[in-house]
Amino acid sequence: MTEPAAVYFFGTCLIDLLYPRVGLCAMRLIHREGVQVIFPQGQTCCGQPAYNSGYRQEARRVARAQLDAFPEDLPVVVPSASCAAMLKVQYPILFAETPDEARAKALAARVVEFTDFLVRVLDLRPQDLGSPLKVVVHHSCSARRELGVVPSALKLLARLANLEAVEPDHAHECCGFGGTFAIKQPEISAAMAADKSQSIAATGASVLVGQDCGCLMNLGGTLERRGHQIAVKHIAELLWERTGGNTAS
Amino acid sequence: MTSLLRTSIGAALGRERARANIRRAMDGLVLKRLKAFPDVGELERLRDQGRAIRAHAVARLPELLEALEDNCRRNGMQVHWAETGEEANRIVLDILRRSGARALLKGKSMVSEEMALNERLAAEGIEALETDLGELIIQLAHEPPSHIIAPAVHKDRYEVATLFREQLPEVLAGERIEDLTAAARAYMRGRFRDISVGLSGVNFAVAETGTLCLVENEGNGRLCTTAPEVHIAVMGIEKVIARLEHLPPLLTLLTRSATGQRITTYVNLISGPRGPDEKDGPREVHLVLLDNGRSRIRLDPELAATLRCIRCGACMNHCPVYTRLGGHAYGTVYPGPIGSILEPQLRGLAVRGELAEASSLCGACAEVCPVRIPIPALLNRLRQESVEVRGQSQVAGKGTRRRRREARLWALWAWIYSRPSRYRALARVASALRALQPARLGAWTRTRAAPRLASKDLHRLARELGFPSARR
Numbered sequence: 131m132t133e134p135a136a137v138y139f140f141g142t143c144l145i146d147l148l149y150p151r152v153g154l155c156a157m158r159l160i161h162r163e164g165v166q167v168i169f170p171q172g173q174t175c176c177g178q179p180a181y182n183s184g185y186r187q188e189a190r191r192v193a194r195a196q197l198d199a200f201p202e203d204l205p206v207v208v209p210s211a212s213c214a215a216m217l218k219v220q221y222p223i224l225f226a227e228t229p230d231e232a233r234a235k236a237l238a239a240r241v242v243e244f245t246d247f248l249v250r251v252l253d254l255r256p257q258d259l260g261s262p263l264k265v266v267v268h269h270s271c272s273a274r275r276e277l278g279v280v281p282s283a284l285k286l287l288a289r290l291a292n293l294e295a296v297e298p299d300h301a302h303e304c305c306g307f308g309g310t311f312a313i314k315q316p317e318i319s320a321a322m323a324a325d326k327s328q329s330i331a332a333t334g335a336s337v338l339v340g341q342d343c344g345c346l347m348n349l350g351g352t353l354e355r356r357g358h359q360i361a362v363k364h365i366a367e368l369l370w371e372r373t374g375g376n377t378a379s
Numbered sequence: 380m381t382s383l384l385r386t387s388i389g390a391a392l393g394r395e396r397a398r399a400n401i402r403r404a405m406d407g408l409v410l411k412r413l414k415a416f417p418d419v420g421e422l423e424r425l426r427d428q429g430r431a432i433r434a435h436a437v438a439r440l441p442e443l444l445e446a447l448e449d450n451c452r453r454n455g456m457q458v459h460w461a462e463t464g465e466e467a468n469r470i471v472l473d474i475l476r477r478s479g480a481r482a483l484l485k486g487k488s489m490v491s492e493e494m495a496l497n498e499r500l501a502a503e504g505i506e507a508l509e510t511d512l513g514e515l516i517i518q519l520a521h522e523p524p525s526h527i528i529a530p531a532v533h534k535d536r537y538e539v540a541t542l543f544r545e546q547l548p549e550v551l552a553g554e555r556i557e558d559l560t561a562a563a564r565a566y567m568r569g570r571f572r573d574i575s576v577g578l579s580g581v582n583f584a585v586a587e588t589g590t591l592c593l594v595e596n597e598g599n600g601r602l603c604t605t606a607p608e609v610h611i612a613v614m615g616i617e618k619v620i621a622r623l624e625h626l627p628p629l630l631t632l633l634t635r636s637a638t639g640q641r642i643t644t645y646v647n648l649i650s651g652p653r654g655p656d657e658k659d660g661p662r663e664v665h666l667v668l669l670d671n672g673r674s675r676i677r678l679d680p681e682l683a684a685t686l687r688c689i690r691c692g693a694c695m696n697h698c699p700v701y702t703r704l705g706g707h708a709y710g711t712v713y714p715g716p717i718g719s720i721l722e723p724q725l726r727g728l729a730v731r732g733e734l735a736e737a738s739s740l741c742g743a744c745a746e747v748c749p750v751r752i753p754i755p756a757l758l759n760r761l762r763q764e765s766v767e768v769r770g771q772s773q774v775a776g777k778g779t780r781r782r783r784r785e786a787r788l789w790a791l792w793a794w795i796y797s798r799p800s801r802y803r804a805l806a807r808v809a810s811a812l813r814a815l816q817p818a819r820l821g822a823w824t825r826t827r828a829a830p831r832l833a834s835k836d837l838h839r840l841a842r843e844l845g846f847p848s849a850r851r
Contacts, residue, residue: 136850141837143796147806148830150837157846169841171848172799180789182740184762188793195797202850223756275742304699308739315737316822317388321703322739323826351827 131205131242131251136166138206140196140241142213143175144343149364152343156209156244156366158375163252172199176216181224183310190224197233205251206237209244209366210342211273212309217241219276243273245341245365249282258290260372266335266360267295268326268349270342271304283341283365290372295339298329307348323352330360337361339368384710384733391708397533401525401705404532408696411639412747429632430751432625433687436617440677440686443586443619444668450589454651456664464494467669471496471578471611474665475505478609480576486595486603487511488580489527489690490613490669492712493725496578508570510599512563519546525706527713528637528692533705567599577603577661581614582633582689584666585623591666592626593647594634601645610661612649616668617677617686629689632749636691672725678773681760685720687750694744694754700737709734716744720757728765728776735761806836 137160141153157167174195181189196217200206208214218241225234248254267287269280287295306312306322327349330338338353338360340346350362363371392398416422436443448458461467467490475483483500485491485507497507497518509518516531517524519542524530531539540554543562550565552558579600583592591612593600604610620629634640653660677683695701695715706714711722711731719734728735735758744754764772765780795801813832820829835843842848 139841139846141841146837147809147832150833150835150840153837154840154844157841161846166850167846168850169837169846169848171803171838171842174796174799174802177796180792182759182762183785183789184759184764184766185786185789185793186763186767188789191793191797195799199799204850271739271741271743275746302743304739304741304743306699306739308741311736311739313822315388315700316825317385317392318700318703318737319739320822320826321392322699325703347830348827351823351830354828355826 133252134165134205136168136204137247138200138202138204139167139169140173140176140200140206140208140213140217141169142208142210142343144347145209148347149343152209152364152366155364155370155375156207159248159254159366159370159373160207160252162375163254165252168204170199176213177224178213178216178220179309181216181220186224190228193221193224193234194230197230197237200237200240204240205247206241207244207247208241209364210344211243211270211277211279212342212344214241214243215272215276243277243279243282243341245283245286246277246279248369249285254286254289256286256289256369256373258292258372259374260290260292262292262294263337264294264296264333264335265337265339265368266330266333267297268305268330268338268340268345269301270340270345273341274302279341286365286369287339290369293372296333296335298326298333300325300329305345305349307344309344312348319348320352323348324356327352327356327358331358335360337363337368339363339365341365384708384737387708387710388704391704394705396535397705398703400535401533402702404529405696405702408638412636412693412696413639415635415639415641425628425632426749426751428628429689429749430687432620432629433689433750434684436620436625437677437683437686439621440616440619443621444616446586447584447589447619448668450586451651451666452589454589456589456651456666459665459667461667461669462671464669464671465499467494467613467667467671468496468499470665470667471613472499472503472505474609474611474663475576478576480505480574480609482506482508482570482574482576484571484574484577484603484607485509485514486577486579486593486600487514487530488578488613489524489712490580490615491578492524493615493671494613494669508567508574510567510571510597510603511595512560512597512599515563515567516542519543523707523712525714526692526695527690527715527717533707571602571606575607576609576611577607578611578613579604581612581618581666583626583629584614584619585621585626586619587622589650590623591649592630593649594630594643594645595647596640596644598645601647604647604649605660608661609663609665610649610652611665611667613667613669615673616670617673617688633689633691636693636747636749672775675773675775676724682720682724682757682774684752685724685757687752688717688721689750690717691749693747693749697743697747699739699741699743709737716754716758717752720752720754720761723761723776724774726775727779728761728774729779730776732761732765732776732780735765803838806838810834810836810839
């Protein structure tokens with residue numbers, strides 16, 4: 131993909147309602163590179179919660195609204211690998227053999243996960259203005275397995291000169307979020323989150339960084355409850371802060 | 380809703396020692412597998428090949444089974460068909476009765492677990508002696524297997540030592556690992572001499588040659604299949620493969636994926652009873668082919684992938700849920716990811732559908748599956764079948780897990796989220812009332828701090844900061 135003049139931004143429902151600052155940082159980072167960022171007001175949620183709960187008809191109803199919201203042939207940048215994978219990998223399955231199949235495939239082809247966009251499309255070389263910092267990285271399972279964008283996230287972090295990024299033990303293992311899984315199987319989810327939090331704390335890093343707010347909400351909440359003093363940041367926030375961006379509200 | 384799984388989960392998570400044992404063992408198996416496949420490109424090619432061989436076999440199952448039956452008969456075996464586990468039990472009991480045997484030597488077989496053979500034999504006063512070390516341990520402890528290839532993986536050596544001290548005092552010389560294995564060996568050797576019928580599972584059955592392949596590490600499988608007068612092999616019908624040349628790639632995938640071994644200590648190729656000029660081997664070889672719901676699974680083009688499984692156990696070794704719960708919490712014959720797609724189909728969604736929910740869909744299982752079964756996609760499909768009443772499918776118990784309250788919630792959710800104006804209204808209300816947000820959010824906040832609603836949602840911030848809604 132060559133550098134586009136404009137991109138769509140899909141903010142995700144979690145970021146929209148709980149972590150809008152993450153969305154703003156991501157949009158400003160892209161905007162700062164000279165790319166126009168379009169935020170369609172018609173977007174809501176990718177539909178993954180219903181899809182993963184077996185309610186495909188309901189998921190399709192909501193997903194169809196997203197097909198309507200991003201009509202033009204522009205890249206759709208998504209600051210969450212999980213939601214990006216829903217759009218990119220699952221929409222063609224969800225809409226298979228329906229009248230919207232072609233539209234779903236067309237949208238899927240335009241979806242790019244945020245870190246992947248920064249590295250592979252913009253080839254962002256951020257100038258790190260921050261003081262030396264050790265962060266621990268958690269990659270979502272969607273980033274790792276569905277989209278394969280872990281190398282992009284790691285590359286971005288490596289390009290921050292004053293940053294040391296480490297991974298926890300059992301880095302490949304899920305944090306236990308899994309969307310509705312955390313609600314439907316709370317005991318297993320909590321056990322997974324507890325183990326992951328322990329591994330994260332054991333690295334001695336002062337900041338946890340990730341590219342999915344679902345995992346970060348799960349881990350941040352668990353770390354806080356367990357009394358660990360570790361700040362939790364989406365990679366967009368970290369990048370924006372360390373490259374001289376004004377504090378995003 | 381009563382939930383067997385939910386009850387057993389709490390108990391399983393509380394068993395610290397078993398959890399630590401399982402975690403340690405799984406970490407070890409994960410590492411061994413990784414070392415066994417040093418070349419990623421080669422591994423991916425092998426997995427493609429494994430998938431193709433198994434998919435081909437499942438697609439042609441009826442004709443391959445007929446060929447297998449013909450060729451096994453030609454080799455002098457007796458072939459029996461069983462629709463259900465109970466039918467298979469009756470076939471085994473019949474053979475035992477005709478042989479006048481009061482005891483049965485058993486090699487490791489998950490299909491015999493599926494049949495609940497040991498319980499059935501006990502009811503008839505017939506003793507089953509498990510000869511696989513792990514199986515022997517759990518038999519002495521009166522427990523079911525907790526892993527399909529490592530049935531006693533939840534126990535550590537100290538627990539085994541205690542068990543043997545109680546159950547096998549006459550053969551136990553010490554409590555080092557060597558002493559424990561020596562005790563098991565001494566205990567079993569005597570029995571091999573006087574039990575005249577042996578039973579084993581089957582890893583692969585080759586249709587074109589009528590050959591049964593059995594892999595194992597302890598030699599007990601070879602003893603069970605060669606020392607007794609009668610050998611009974613039980614297998615699920617999906618274990619058939621078309622050609623002998625399909626065996627090497629599948630064996631490579633199986634043993635490396637399972638234990639990280641390039642090959643097992645014993646690879647048995649069984650092609651019939653003792654010949655007229657031969658001095659040893661069983662006088663009768665019986666093959667029992669069990670369906671038990673497999674034919675029905677095969678009818679669904681997507682779910683048929685379940686039948687590709689070669690039972691290596693890699694999915695459970697890599698599963699974060701299995702690693703924490705162990706196999707017993709599942710309450711099934713087949714635990715872990717493969718069990719969570721197989722059991723709901725074999726036993727029906729009404730009784731086993733919850734298993735499909737016991738996954739974060741992290742995808743670790745599919746990433747390592749040697750025959751590329753897309754387990755997360757199949758879990759998702761089974762979740763759909765669980766709650767969807769409309770549509771046609773062969774899945775047993777379709778729609779039986781639909782609950783009116785949950786269905787209404789999703790309908791409401793879709794009503795709001797499918798219409799941007801409604802969604803924005805909801806966001807406005809939520810932001811305005813954020814001060815009233817409860818500090819406790821059900822199960823979430825039992826172990827986590829609650830996330831806080833933002834004062835302004837991103838839609839609003841984007842508008843205020845001048846990010847356009849459409850290209851200008």
